[in-house]
Amino acid sequence: MSSERYHQHFTISWDQLHRDVRQLCHQLIERDFKGIVAITRGGLIPAALIARELNIRLIDTVCIKSYDHMDQGGLDIMKGVDHDGDGWLLVDDLVDTGKTARAVREMLPKAHFVTMYAKPEGRPLVDQYLTEVAQQCWIQFPWDMGIAYVEPLADQLKK
Ligand SMILES: O=P(O)(O)OC[C@H]1O[C@H](OP(=O)(O)OP(=O)(O)O)[C@H](O)[C@@H]1O
Ligand SMILES: O=c1[nH]c(=O)c2nc[nH]c2[nH]1
């Protein structure tokens, strides 16, 4: 599937992400997890921040790739885990079509699956998420961006 399906951008700053993670952690703090399984690579960043908030030191990964920038390809699963997820917190940055989530759910059916952001198609596949984002929005994460000069509006309009 190609990038043409994304008509808008939903930009998330480091600050916003950190605040969102902490908000999600308020909903998770009462639960007792054996550890976290992060879905690489996007899940690694929220997983590290969640681990800090919930005081979890045991972190494993499921290594999986589906997108080449905005273009969705086949799922490439490079590493799994040797358990069914019972008592574990499974973390990804977002769920979009749900293709990644479906594959990981099959591997870890008993894990508690959370994402920071969820689009409608993938939303039913996770147990918990913080913010819903429209299906046609591309979520632009801070690790994919940099700080750049922006021309004053007056100069932009002169062109
Ligand atoms: O619901 P889906 O349509 O499957 O999309 C969601 C997945 O896509 C992204 O990962 P990506 O494959 O781009 O790899 P990355 O985490 O290494 O960036 C994102 O981090 C999710 O894991
Ligand atoms: O950075 C990303 N933003 C998205 O909206 C998205 N959907 C799938 N994979 C994604 N990666």
Ligand SMILES: [Mg+2]
């Ligand atoms: Mg990912």
